[in-house]
Amino acid sequence: MSTREAILRATLRVVGEHGVAGLTNRRIVARAGISLGSLTYHFPSQTTLLREAMLLFADEEARRLAELARQHDAAGLTVEQAAEVVADVLGRLPASVEEIAALELYLQAGRDASLRDAARRCFAAYEELAEAVLRALGVPRPRQLAGPVVALLAGLQLRGLATGEAHTTSTAEALTMLVRGGQEHSRDAGDTPGRTRRVHR
Incomplete structure (x- = not known):
């Protein structure tokens, strides 16, 4: 090293x-x-140090998650199965000081504008991976859904770290509902921007 x-x-x-x-x-x-x-x-400078530490963490996370995505890419997973895989991956992650450090750095970027470019690159890497997985699953409009998926998973991880407790709705259930909701919205809208279709029940 x-x-x-x-x-x-x-x-x-x-x-x-x-x-x-x-x-x-x-x-x-x-x-x-x-x-x-x-x-x-x-x-x-400490600003340079914090920015480079943030990027190191982001690059390693992106490589690790990309490898997991590659392993499951050819498996023909359903949305529910993919959600279970994601939940299993998150469940195996320890509440390490490195994870807490990443959250600290994201918060610091809210105070220090010079760190925001690094923070944007971190989230862009997560969203790029999420978009690739959603596209492989055949989910409509994966780019629009990638951000909410990352936010959901990040929020659930933050809650777990802060409380030490699991949410009553599992990660897999929450992710499945979010993705299925996006698919239902796409069908209802006819996949045509600006077009609204009334659904009779």
């Missing part, structure tokens, strides 16, 4: 354990096992 990578991983650990406000050079160098001079040489 390079010194630069060690610094970024140490940063994620410190942010996850102490929050952005608790990110100090002393804690970073102690965690990374490097000198203060090495830290300031590679990252002269």
